[in-house]
Amino acid sequence: MDRVVKNRTSSFIDLLKNYSKDSSFPAFIVLVLLVAINASLQPTFFSYDSIKSNFMTFTPLILISMAQGIIILSGNLDLSVGAGMSLLTCVMASLLTDSITSVILVVLLGIAVSVALGAFNGVFAGHVGLPPLISTFATNAIFFGLAMTIMPLPGGYVPKFFYRWYRGDILKVIPVPIFILLIGIGVWVIIKRTAVYRYIYAVGGNAEGAYSSGIKVSNVKLMAYVLAGIFAALAGICLLLSTAIGDPRAGLSYTLNSVAAVVIGGISLKGGKGSIGGAIVGAIILGLLINIIFFAQVSSLYQGFARGLIIVISLSLAAIPKLREESRKI
Template sequence: MKKSRTLQGIYQHPSFPSFMMLILLVIINALLQPNFFSYRSFKSNLLTFTPLVLISIAQAFVIISGAVDLSIGAAISLITVLMAAIMGDSAVSILLAIVCAFGLASLLGLFNGFFISYLGPPPLIMTFATSTIWFGIALYIMPTPGGYIPKIFYRSYKVDLFRILPVPVVVLGFAFLLCVLISKLRFYKHLYAVGGNAQAAYASGIHVLSVKIRAFLLSAVFVALSAICVVAQTATGDARSGLGYTLNSVAAAIIGGISFAGGKGSVVGAAMGGLILGLLINIIYFANITSFYQEFTKGIIIIISLAIGAIPRLKREMSQYY
């Protein structure tokens, strides 16, 4: 009896469909790439997937709160440009660039969170507007890719700690630990309450506006981490480097089982969604399929994920009539 209940709980978990999809894509990748499970291939994929996984987690916190952040990619662009403009060969300049990355991400998140919470514009419109502002500033600072990224910085991203542990594993491990610690806080429960029903949350004594602002600030931490990884991966400052991450982060969150209406899903599911998109891009590349089908397939997967997420609701509604 207990075993059947446990299995039922696993099947009904919001992240279960994305987990099965992840397994399927791993199998397909392994069939297309004979060396897919080799250490070299694993490390190469990890270097590429890490920024996407981090930005998917960042978007997840915002969507769970009942909002969405369309400025998330432009924020990465602006941060990478700033880091490339600040960095030099000295350890102080590298440390300063990293601190500025977190500081700028926090300011951008605070700006979005404050205006959305206190002035009440739709998050979709507000963050779309700020995305154009962040992108415009990034282009003004660095119209063409450039700046300076020291070798010690971008090479450090590709080394193995103790010769066995890739740096991206450490970064993702830190992100996972941070998510676990956050999940233990009262704020985490408030986040779901506000995303599920803001009025009910307010009636129960939750400071709704504060929770929404903190959701954007929390998201900013992972935006900064993602931007740092992008800089280390590309070894340059580029105002266009983050633009592809906006829709991918939203897609990853939805694929990972997070409700676009807010209040449901998990950051772990969003992280799996990021991995799914990364593996999907791999399949498109190694199967020599044109880029059109990459976007087409991504759209189909999102629709399937939305349909799967709607099944429990449809079952409840049908049970009322039959």
């Protein structure tokens, strides 16, 4: 797999050489460039406050891209993540009250709902065997409709202490958004140590081969959607806290952005190739790009255009190593 093999004698340069073969390497280069551009546009870019406010907006995208990454690695796709996030914000904002117990219960309920939505998608993609591109488009409509039923207009209630907590720090050092992101990464590290992790790669890379070696392919696909549900829940909670309102349309843009982030991060849409680290890098890239468009004061009329163009450019950059490979083959 893509893991860099560490040798005790290998120096830093060898490590870099190994990493240059990694699927997320082009994305990493783009990331370094973007950080440089951002830093030159915004002198305070590396200050604590700026990092914190950046991560406040990046964290939902990073987490939902991790969710999308797991699903795409397993050879599937989820076009319902955005509507799922919106539904989550509506469910939670309609139930939250001022007490701490309610916050804890509602957050747990939110995670359960998100996992259930993932399982719903997973059954159709895994056990029923529908093409996920269309089946998750159908569930997207269902989730969006449910969110609209709960909350036709943005509203609900989020306790002040709860959304202020999101803007604060843990132990006065780690901003809460980064803390939640670290929880997500921690969950991924745990998943990495289980067999499910290898099964996901096996099924995404070669489902027939995986089936022949005794892996229950449909269950693994279901598992991928369920695990992604956990990350989607964290993303939904962060979205709710950053906007402090339940909104049936809040998550809509996250669907395509998450797919774009995953692809920019070097994960193959065919499944089985790439790493979740790549998805994280891809999401940060997309976030920084949106930042640049904002700081360059592009009028809102042209932001879509600029974003599309930038995605095309970064994808063309990501295509270069593939072309190099192909020319070597011939």
